[in-house]
Amino acid sequence: MSTLLSPFNYDASIMMTASHLPYTRNGLKFFTAKGGLRSTEVEEICDRAARKYANRLGKVWSGFDVVVPARVDFMSTYAKHLRDIIKERVNHPEHYDTPLEGFKIIVNAGNGSGGFFTYDVLDKLGADTFGSLNLEPDGMFPNHIPNPEDKVAMSLTGNSVLENSADLGIVFDTDVDRSGVVDDTGNAINGDRLIALMSSIILREHPGSTIVTDARTSMALTRFITTRGGRHCLYRVGYRNVIDKGIQLNKDGVDTHLMMETTGHGALKENYFLDDGAYMVVKIIIEMVRMKLGGSNDGIGSLIKDLEDPGESVELRMNIVSEPKYAKEKGALVIETFKQYIEEGRLEGWELDSCGDCWVSEGCLVDSNDEPFAIDAHMYRAKVSDKEHGQHGWVHVRQSIHNPNIALNFQSSVPGGCQSMTRVLLEK
Numbered sequence: 320m321s322t323l324l325s326p327f328n329y330d331a332s333i334m335m336t337a338s339h340l341p342y343t344r345n346g347l348k349f350f351t352a353k354g355g356l357r358s359t360e361v362e363e364i365c366d367r368a369a370r371k372y373a374n375r376l377g378k379v380w381s382g383f384d385v386v387v388p389a390r391v392d393f394m395s396t397y398a399k400h401l402r403d404i405i406k407e408r409v410n411h412p413e414h415y416d417t418p419l420e421g422f423k424i425i426v427n428a429g430n431g432s433g434g435f436f437t438y439d440v441l442d443k444l445g446a447d448t449f450g451s452l453n454l455e456p457d458g459m460f461p462n463h464i465p466n467p468e469d470k471v472a473m474s475l476t477g478n479s480v481l482e483n484s485a486d487l488g489i490v491f492d493t494d495v496d497r498s499g500v501v502d503d504t505g506n507a508i509n510g511d512r513l514i515a516l517m518s519s520i521i522l523r524e525h526p527g528s529t530i531v532t533d534a535r536t537s538m539a540l541t542r543f544i545t546t547r548g549g550r551h552c553l554y555r556v557g558y559r560n561v562i563d564k565g566i567q568l569n570k571d572g573v574d575t576h577l578m579m580e581t582t583g584h585g586a587l588k589e590n591y592f593l594d595d596g597a598y599m600v601v602k603i604i605i606e607m608v609r610m611k612l613g614g615s616n617d618g619i620g621s622l623i624k625d626l627e628d629p630g631e632s633v634e635l636r637m638n639i640v641s642e643p644k645y646a647k648e649k650g651a652l653v654i655e656t657f658k659q660y661i662e663e664g665r666l667e668g669w670e671l672d673s674c675g676d677c678w679v680s681e682g683c684l685v686d687s688n689d690e691p692f693a694i695d696a697h698m699y700r701a702k703v704s705d706k707e708h709g710q711h712g713w714v715h716v717r718q719s720i721h722n723p724n725i726a727l728n729f730q731s732s733v734p735g736g737c738q739s740m741t742r743v744l745l746e747k
């Protein structure tokens with residue numbers, strides 16, 4: 320963010336974070352004014368740095384051309400930026416500077432770095448944040464993993480919302496690039512439900528927008544988006560893939576304002592295509608206040624009340640039995656074999672749910688020429704039907720981004736559907 324926020328004028332920034340991973344790990348994220356770098360670009364930087372400094376081991380740090388200025392306070396500028404957005408967009412008729420007066424909002428930062436949102440954003444806008452949890456950063460994560468996908472994180476936040484009769488609960492992951500929320504009834508809004516909530520907001524602001532998600536979302540989510548006039552583009556797992564797809568679609572002339580992964584990574588065109596969990600929550604808060612100003616007593620959960628439950632949803636992992644250096648290759652072979660089975664019609668009722676590597680619902684363009692992309696060796700999705708129920712589910716097969724295993728996701732609207740799909744797959 321430092322590259323974009325006034326008054327700063329930097330060409331690039333690096334964030335040190337291992338996100339929600341265990342404390343024994345660390346990581347770096349690289350940004351330029353164009354947004355976050357993808358892994359191939361980071362690899363190139365590391366390669367170049369390695370080559371440049373290979374002969375100078377021991378003196379590595381003295382070799383960097385980094386000018387370290389006095390300590391710069393990015394956080395208060397960023398927090399003010401978020402506060403200003405809320406003030407301007409709520410435009411409260413009675414108390415412009417404290418638009419959150421009368422709202423109780425719980426933040427669970429999970430001992431990551433999101434605590435600032437409580438005291439530097441919400442409190443200053445007049446919200447009551449009593450009951451907030453785990454605001455002090457502690458890399459040992461003594462309470463639970465800071466992760467909006469974590470059941471403990473979501474349910475503890477839900478409990479605090481109910482105990483304090485709060486209007487909203489917010490869960491951040493460690494470095495605040497992801498978030499999830501809890502509505503006033505204590506219901507968790509993460510995964511598909513968060514994508515639906517954001518879609519309902521974005522589609523009112525940008526009718527007809529395409530929404531890109533990873534390809535593990537439910538058929539019910541696609542219906543939710545399309546019944547609101549949006550188009551749903553299903554794409555590869557990995558937040559960078561989803562964001563890049565949205566950037567590409569915009570370049571191809573397809574209006575795309577929201578790119579979200581089921582993990583809670585979400586990026587908006589209006590926010591420089593950055594996966595920024597705090598900005599995502601800012602959008603939800605503005606909506607909540609506007610609803611109240613419009614005379615509604617409903618919580619934000621009411622915006623997704625017509626999102627049907629996906630029924631059964633299962634994820635399995637299969638280890639790739641191979642020497643680690645061949646794992647990618649073997650994984651690609653598994654996906655390719657799966658693809659062949661489907662395309663040769665060897666599994667009754669199973670068929671490709673994609674065009675190229677872009678899985679789309681009807682009406683979503685693939686590229687400017689409407690040409691399908693090349694099949695992706697790393698993942699594949701098949702829709703599954705039977706005579707009794709018609710299309711009742713899907714199977715999504717891909718290689719894990721991080722580990723030598725294959726991730727298999729199944730969803731079915733029929734009880735026992737996932738089990739029968741698993742059986743078919745294992746038999747073959």
Ligand SMILES: O=P(O)(O)OC[C@H]1O[C@H](O)[C@H](O)[C@@H](O)[C@@H]1O
Pocket residue numbers: 556557558559580582584718719720721722726
């Ligand atoms: O491939 P997996 O092991 O399931 O990991 C997949 C996940 O990796 C990282 O955590 C990325 O930030 C996510 O965008 C992605 O969904």
